[in-house]
Amino acid sequence: MSSDDFITDAEIAGDESAYTLDRKSINAILASVEADDQVLLTELMEPLHAADIADMLEQFNSGDRARLIRLYDREFDGEILSELDESIREEVISVLRPQVLADAVREMESDDVVDLVEDLTEPQQEAILDALEDADRVAVEQALAYPIYSAGRLMQREVAMAPEHWTVGEAIDHLRASDNLPEQFYHLVLVDPRLHPVGNVTLGKLMRSRREVPLLDLTEDTFRAIPATQAESEVAYAFNQYHLISAPVVDEEGRLVGVITIDDAMTVLDEEHEEDILRLAGVGEESSLSDRVIETTKRRFPWLFVNLATAILASLVIAQFEVALAQIVALAVLMPIVASMGGNAGTQSLTVAVRAIATKDLTGSNVWRVIRREVLVGLINGLVFALVMGIVGYIWFGSLVLGYVIAAAMVINLVVAGFAGTVIPVLLDRLGIDPALASGAFVTTVTDVVGFFAFLGLAAAILL
Known part of the structure; x- marks a missing residue:
């Protein structure tokens, strides 16, 4: 691993003093690990916040991470564990010596221990629970008895x-x-x-x-x-x-x-x-830069497969107009523009709708007003870009009728994009399906199919 790979937030901002974990510190820490110098490593790590140490461990590869932990384990505290990304917690815990792990866990608040334990394998859970005093263990086990992702898991038992x-x-x-x-x-x-x-x-x-x-x-x-x-x-x-x-x-x-x-x-x-x-984005809800290749591939594959299926559906629509495409080559040149504009407009409406659903701003009382707004925005944008593409189509291919066709298709697709980008997330939410997870594929399919059908259908009806 090369230390040159690390660029901190502070360097990007141009102010290293705002962020303790700067590039110089990382280089020095890596050098102390490679030299197996425990005294120097401890001295370099001492001023770092637990969150900075966790960030650094997440950036290192598995080998350097393990070597650093073994050198630093006597100073390893529970706050570092609570700050670590879930994707590497198990790995870090497996490297720590049992006594060091026990001491680190005893320093943590009960809610942090619950957060740490709930994502671990059963043997690791037992190792951590065994490290707790009886009263603390009972408190953690009682919290774990509540449903996952509930307030009972989130709370701390210590109360003033x-x-x-x-x-x-x-x-x-x-x-x-x-x-x-x-x-x-x-x-x-x-x-x-x-x-x-x-x-x-x-x-x-x-x-x-x-x-x-x-x-x-x-x-x-x-x-x-x-x-x-x-x-x-x-x-x-x-x-x-x-x-x-x-x-x-x-x-x-x-x-x-x-x-x-x-x-x-x-x-x-x-x-x-x-x-x-x-x-x-269709990359899974727990994606991390620390994930392995196989894990990342498995997580992304289903959504790429869904996108392939929707792309085939859009291609079937195109296949219905083979004659028009064979006779007018300009259609093949221009049709991706219509679909692309519709897809982008749909994604804009979709993003706004999903966020509004999550924050409870989009409800049954205002849903039709929001849909009407998105449709009108799509109509206005469609008219503006229709004018632009109508002129481009005429100048590019010397056909006024072709300009009319792509202009009309642009208006239709942007209006449909605004409608679908809002309605689809709302419908999925009503059906109990996470709109953030499934809306993108549906909206993209609708805008692709409508865009291709509107453009090629109008072209076939008017130009042939």
Whole structure:
């Protein structure tokens, strides 16, 4: 592996001081690994943030990654594991010595341990669970009992809470004396005698208020409890929609079982956005630069096969106009333009619609208004480009009628693209099919078939 392959974000931005992991640091770290110099490696890694170390491990090949971990393992902490891409976590864990892994896991919050364990093989899960203390192991196993991608998996079990009848002074004294608080927290959760959360008090209000003030007088208006079985995508939406900082999680009986903080909710939101982008491109929802060739090939093959099938369908439409194509060669030259413009317009509408569905901005109450808007946009763009292509067709081939044909086909296809790009994702969503995953193939097929049929059909009817 050559260190010259690495270009950091800071270098791209032209400001290496904004990013600890610069090219010079990577080169020095690689040199220390190659020299088997543990002292120098530890010195070079010491100023790096856990996220930077995780980034670097993801960039290295398997051999260099293993050598670095073995040299650095005494300093390896749990935060690095939580920052690692899921695609290489198992590999890193398999390289770490059992005692180092145990020490790293014990440093992690319960939600981070759950996130780490749920994607591992059963033997590796057992190795990590065995490293935990009994109380922590029980907490993690209880979280793993909740459905995957649910709030129960996302929450941390450590909660800063207080009885609803306490005053500010009692709460502060309790927090100072407690040794079982989360490493970071933003609210004090108030609970009734049955452990039902009744409100949140921000630490800012708590510290500003006099000791005799009742906690109930300081509760936040934005308080809401989240069921442990709620989908994590819904949790992330609630945090984003209602500007939450943290929220208590409750079981089926409404009792407090954990808390979700904004950093975890925003991580889910980022993952949802990333999955939508990858699905729209047809490369799978868990693609990574660290994936192996075979894994990447298997993930992309089905969607390439779908594209092949749709391309064959479009070719069958073209085959119906063999006579027209044989007599007028200009049709073969111009028809890809019509299909391409329709495909691009459809993708634009599709992307807007899929994102609006994901953010719940596109609903039954406004769907027809959005469809009408996209159709009108397609019509206006179609008319403009129809004029351009009509002139191009006339100048290029000296045929005014041919210019009319491609202009009309352009208008038809862009209108259909705007309609299909919005309607297809909505229909798929209503049918319970992920629109980000399946819309692209359908929209491309519609615009190709309509584009070829409109252009060649009009040409055959008018020019022959």
